[in-house]
Amino acid sequence: MKKSILEVKNLKKYFPVVGGVFSKPIAWVKAVDDISFNIFEGETFSLVGESGSGKTTTGKTILKLLEPTAGQIIAEDIDITNYSASEMRPLRRDMQIIFQDPYGSLNPRLPVGEIIREPLFVHRVGNKKEQEEKAIETMKVVGLRPEYLRRYPHEFSGGQRQRIGIARAIVLNPKFIVADEPVSALDASIQSQVLNLLMDLQQKLSLTYLFIAHNLAVVRHVSDRIGVMYLGKLMEIANTQELFNNPLHPYTQALLSAIPIPDPEIKKERIILAGDIPSPINPPSGCVFRTRCIYAKDICAEKMPQLVDIGSGHFTACHFVKKGGKTEFTKKS
Amino acid sequence: MSTLRTEVQFTESKPESYLSRVTKRFLKHKLAIIGLISVGSIVIFSFIVPLFFEYGSTFSDFSYLYGSPNSQYLLGTDSMGHDLFTRLMYGGRISLIVGFSAAIIPAIFGIIVGAVAGYYGGLADNILMRITDAFLSVPAFPIYMALAKLMGQGVLNIILVFSFLGWMTNARIVRGMYLSLKENEYTEAAKAIGVSNARIIFRHLLPNTMAPILVSMTLTVGGAILSEAGLSFLGLGVPPSTPTWGNMLTNSQQDIFLAPRLVIWPGIMIFLTVLSFNFIGDGLRDALDPKLYR
Numbered sequence: 001m002k003k004s005i006l007e008v009k010n011l012k013k014y015f016p017v018v019g020g021v022f023s024k025p026i027a028w029v030k031a032v033d034d035i036s037f038n039i040f041e042g043e044t045f046s047l048v049g050e051s052g053s054g055k056t057t058t059g060k061t062i063l064k065l066l067e068p069t070a071g072q073i074i075a076e077d078i079d080i081t082n083y084s085a086s087e088m089r090p091l092r093r094d095m096q097i098i099f100q101d102p103y104g105s106l107n108p109r110l111p112v113g114e115i116i117r118e119p120l121f122v123h124r125v126g127n128k129k130e131q132e133e134k135a136i137e138t139m140k141v142v143g144l145r146p147e148y149l150r151r152y153p154h155e156f157s158g159g160q161r162q163r164i165g166i167a168r169a170i171v172l173n174p175k176f177i178v179a180d181e182p183v184s185a186l187d188a189s190i191q192s193q194v195l196n197l198l199m200d201l202q203q204k205l206s207l208t209y210l211f212i213a214h215n216l217a218v219v220r221h222v223s224d225r226i227g228v229m230y231l232g233k234l235m236e237i238a239n240t241q242e243l244f245n246n247p248l249h250p251y252t253q254a255l256l257s258a259i260p261i262p263d264p265e266i267k268k269e270r271i272i273l274a275g276d277i278p279s280p281i282n283p284p285s286g287c288v289f290r291t292r293c294i295y296a297k298d299i300c301a302e303k304m305p306q307l308v309d310i311g312s313g314h315f316t317a318c319h320f321v322k323k324g325g326k327t328e329f330t331k332k333s
Numbered sequence: 334m335s336t337l338r339t340e341v342q343f344t345e346s347k348p349e350s351y352l353s354r355v356t357k358r359f360l361k362h363k364l365a366i367i368g369l370i371s372v373g374s375i376v377i378f379s380f381i382v383p384l385f386f387e388y389g390s391t392f393s394d395f396s397y398l399y400g401s402p403n404s405q406y407l408l409g410t411d412s413m414g415h416d417l418f419t420r421l422m423y424g425g426r427i428s429l430i431v432g433f434s435a436a437i438i439p440a441i442f443g444i445i446v447g448a449v450a451g452y453y454g455g456l457a458d459n460i461l462m463r464i465t466d467a468f469l470s471v472p473a474f475p476i477y478m479a480l481a482k483l484m485g486q487g488v489l490n491i492i493l494v495f496s497f498l499g500w501m502t503n504a505r506i507v508r509g510m511y512l513s514l515k516e517n518e519y520t521e522a523a524k525a526i527g528v529s530n531a532r533i534i535f536r537h538l539l540p541n542t543m544a545p546i547l548v549s550m551t552l553t554v555g556g557a558i559l560s561e562a563g564l565s566f567l568g569l570g571v572p573p574s575t576p577t578w579g580n581m582l583t584n585s586q587q588d589i590f591l592a593p594r595l596v597i598w599p600g601i602m603i604f605l606t607v608l609s610f611n612f613i614g615d616g617l618r619d620a621l622d623p624k625l626y627r
Contacts, residue, residue: 065521085524085530089527089529092526096525096526097525099518099522105518105521105522106519106522107519107523107537108541109540118523118526119527
């Protein structure tokens with residue numbers, strides 16, 4: 001049995017919409033609404049979904065960069081849900097984050113060497129000289145030249161900056177890293193380099209990743225397991241192979257049908273989702289996907305389907321997917 | 334050829350310290366260098382040159398009132414027979430000390446108030462900013478007068494009064510910047526590392542606020558020298574027996590047609606000092622901004 005490094009139980013994160021004279025919350029944005037999953041040691045667990053589905057919020061809430069509204073976050077048997085900032089500090093050595101935006105996530109006034117050394121300084125690892133040596137070593141590991149130590153972030157390209165961000169995340173030898181769309185801001189030729197770097201580092205440092213992305217090709221390349229999110233809820237969780245070969249949830253099927261195939265001869269049937277993702281302030285009743293689902297029935301508006309195991313670690317939240325993966329879809333008349 | 338190129342690339346750029354880069358950048362700024370030399374000269378003129386002169390600041394030659402410049406009195410004498418050149422040097426001491434202190438002390442206080450208010454937000458922000466508003470809404474000059482009357486005249490009291498009433502602008506600027514800086518992703522990155530709030534405020538975010546603060550500080554230096562002149566004119570600043578450029582300027586007002594040089598020389602000194610500080614401020618702002626490095 002694989003060891004679970006992180007467990008998320010019924011996690012909710014609501015953001016208040018304030019208004020009125022007294023700045024009282026008048027509504028809530030349900031960015032993450034009751035999701036549960038766990039991540040096993042050494043694997044890459046990916047969260048996919050379109051913009052606004054709550055992937056990034058989930059990642060940041062897990063690291064307690066955002067306060068969870070409800071639910072539990074258990075990191076290696078420790079319930080960190082209600083940990084304060086100072087209680088979190090020692091744990092941050094083991095859980096790090098790589099940000100999406102390589103431009104905004106590096107302080108323009110700090111030289112690269114300082115940015116990478118900062119985690120060592122904060123956690124009092126070694127003296128100044130050792131910290132600098134470690135920073136230089138880490139720069140080499142991520143493919144940056146040590147001469148760049150005293151340069152400032154704006155002197156680097158996007159790919160190099162993302163390497164700086166990665167160096168900052170791995171310098172403390174963490175166990176778990178949230179990679180929040182680490183390549184989506186990079187151009188295509190750099191993406192694969194950075195992805196390969198991340199996978200090499202996973203091997204070398206035995207890291208566990210929570211990988212957040214919206215590009216399914218990228219996700220397929222790096223993940224062991226995938227969770228599909230829609231409007232703050234998890235729709236389906238499965239092994240990468242299983243998910244791509246046998247998608248059971250209508251939303252996953254629609255997502256996969258949108259992957260382009262680089263062969264003009266092949267004609268494939270695309271599932272076109274009509275309309276936009278509904279507002280997370282006022283999500284649809286019952287199943288949140290029903291407004292765009294081609295199979296939606298009356299029951300979908302009444303009951304929220306639960307995420308259930310339909311066998312061998314494949315979870316789906318749909319009324320029409322039964323145990324063993326049997327589906328009973330019929331199109332709307 | 335190709336091997337040569339790689340060679341060149343590898344020997345390029347030795348690690349260079351932050352300070353040396355800032356210094357280099359600053360030295361490239363011509364106006365800043367002019368300002369620095371000028372301020373340096375004024376400091377030497379005020380603090381070191383008087384040591385080699387025979388007259389003290391209170392020396393007066395009653396047989397030679399409104400005297401024209403001659404070999405004994407380089408710039409002539411004023412209505413009391415004081416040697417103008419000597420008075421300018423001693424006046425520079427007070428004016429520079431007042432100018433510097435009135436720029437630095439309120440800036441430090443303003444930065445702390447603004448940073449705490451902006452970074453923490455919420456209740457702390459509300460309380461601190463309402464206090465700042467209260468200070469801002471009080472007309473400064475009557476308060477200067479009241480405080481000067483209350484605490485007595487003197488250089489130290491002038492500095493205290495200026496510090497007491499000069500921090501609000503800095504606090505407002507800094508608060509505004511922290512409000513936006515704390516939403517930056519690199520602030521979140523620092524939190525993810527486990528950096529303490531105090532270190533985020535002072536190590537990570539403060540350098541990002543220095544440019545406008547430096548500019549505002551250099552402007553304050555000039556402003557403080559001028560305000561001191563105003564207070565001295567009203568008899569609330571530094572007592573007339575102690576010369577400052579400000580009180581020299583204002584004391585000679587009635588003599589402006591009789592002996593214009595009594596007004597012109599202190600005026601030139603104030604003008605030069607204020608201008609030089611502004612140049613230095615410009616140079617510092619550019620030197621501290623790494624985005625301008627090439």
